[in-house]
Amino acid sequence: MEYLGDLISQNFWHLPVNLTVLAQNVTDPNVVGQMQKIWTYFVKSGQIWALLIGVCVGYVFRNLTKYG
Template structure:
């Protein structure tokens, strides 16, 4: 999917202090350097679309809130909080 253009780098000969096998790796890596992003011609746009039903999702969440009994926990918490507030004043 992605295309990367490469440039060739001519090696000037063996680099002093590098073994022949390391020189081969160096030459191979140097010849496969990618071009800067500004010189690439291809560009890709990747997007994903979603079919959203916001009101349907809200209704489903509210129905779950009622069916799971969380509404009772909310009401009990409000009553207990109100009673504690009244006792501490």
């Protein structure tokens, strides 16, 4: 495992500078506002019901198919 880590680090440092990502341009730093907007859309679109039904059906299916 140590050999693989050394190999990856050696190859990474030999990459040209224009291939490595050094910085990002953040256009909207309001992360909490973005999460709130996504959650509101998730609830309004009805996807939350699909998630809850999927979790319940998956739980029942798992209990029906487990052995022992």
